[in-house]
Amino acid sequence: MLTMPVVSESSPSPDARTRLARAAVEAFATRGFHGTTTRDISTAAGMSPAALYVHHRSKEELLFELSRVGHLRVLEMVRESVAGSDDPVEQLGILVEDFVRDHAVVHTGARVINYELAALSEEHLAEIVAIRHEIDLVVRDVIDRGVAAGVFHTPDAHMTALAVLSLGIDVARWFRDEGRWTPDQVAVHYRLLALRMAGSVA
Amino acid sequence: MLTMPVVSESSPSPDARTRLARAAVEAFATRGFHGTTTRDISTAAGMSPAALYVHHRSKEELLFELSRVGHLRVLEMVRESVAGSDDPVEQLGILVEDFVRDHAVVHTGARVINYELAALSEEHLAEIVAIRHEIDLVVRDVIDRGVAAGVFHTPDAHMTALAVLSLGIDVARWFRDEGRWTPDQVAVHYRLLALRMAGSVA
Incomplete structure (x- = not known):
């Protein structure tokens, strides 16, 4: 499978997913799962508030x-x-x-x-x-x-x-x-x- | 010190404090501190939404x-x-x-x-x-x-x-x-x- 390098924020590039994953770990560790919003995670990852939904349901x-x-x-x-x-x-x-x-x-x-x-x-x-x-x-x-x-x-x-x-x-x-x-x-x-x-x- | 038995919900009776404490432990354990509101705790303790503030700052x-x-x-x-x-x-x-x-x-x-x-x-x-x-x-x-x-x-x-x-x-x-x-x-x-x-x- 050919993986294209992608830089657009809204595409499911590994980089965007990795940034979201890292932001989520930090947020969940600090404020807990229920104390964290999808907006918190997206913005901590340097993305638009709804960006999480591009990559995760x-x-x-x-x-x-x-x-x-x-x-x-x-x-x-x-x-x-x-x-x-x-x-x-x-x-x-x-x-x-x-x-x-x-x-x-x-x-x-x-x-x-x-x-x-x-x-x-x-x-x-x-x-x-x-x-x-x-x-x-x-x-x-x-x-x-x-x-x-x-x-x-x-x-x-x-x-x-x-x-x-x-x-x-x-x-x-x-x-x-x-x-x-x-x-x-x-x-x-x-x-x-x-x-x-x-x-x-x- | 004389402790008066108090039944009013808004007074700082031991019972109300105990109910709030129990409700808080359950809520914090389930949704985490940051995922819990004072309203969650008060209502789970069977009190009015702001009752927590009668007993705790x-x-x-x-x-x-x-x-x-x-x-x-x-x-x-x-x-x-x-x-x-x-x-x-x-x-x-x-x-x-x-x-x-x-x-x-x-x-x-x-x-x-x-x-x-x-x-x-x-x-x-x-x-x-x-x-x-x-x-x-x-x-x-x-x-x-x-x-x-x-x-x-x-x-x-x-x-x-x-x-x-x-x-x-x-x-x-x-x-x-x-x-x-x-x-x-x-x-x-x-x-x-x-x-x-x-x-x-x-």
């Missing part, structure tokens, strides 16, 4: 797209994290490092897609919940295999998997770019914390 | 009061959690159980006061940050004493303290009343997770 469609792309990216990432090894200890360690670093680096976007789920339509929410379930399964599988191999010990593998992801998601809430720790420093320490949570004997 | 003042009362309650709670013992392992265990159970039980209110901090005025935010700092200090002190006593082992006591609280706060995001686990079940499992995070040798 509604504000909810835009949130859904941000959420879908963001969740699929994380799913892809965690699948890659575990792909390089068969050792559950190594796999969980790399997965947590990647997941935590990512939530620290893109904390604003991560907050939006984790905290605004209730604003999605029932149909869209179901799609996002399905992707989240796939992410959960990657973590659960690693912990289950570690328990089976005797390198992890936990009275509830399912709740431990949830807690490991929960700890990583909450990084998006508290992490500050100007704070005392870098994303890498948090990622490395959280790798240790997660392995301990799983009862690693390594 | 603004929507922000109401959020601040919810936030202040909620944070002071948690500070009081964690101080009590550690008051019954001198043993850091026991203290951290009880503290995490109490903190996690609380965030599961009052998850809606906990989400509001943790996620809407940016909506507070600079002055009000500073007051809340100071209370949060006191809560952090309780956890940090327990972990520091455990490390000094040789019962905890962590390369970064400060980050571990933050992670323990972070794990508890995020319970408010994912916990569902109709979910598979009770608040007590989560609290008990998280006690184990937190002790492991701290490198408990107990």
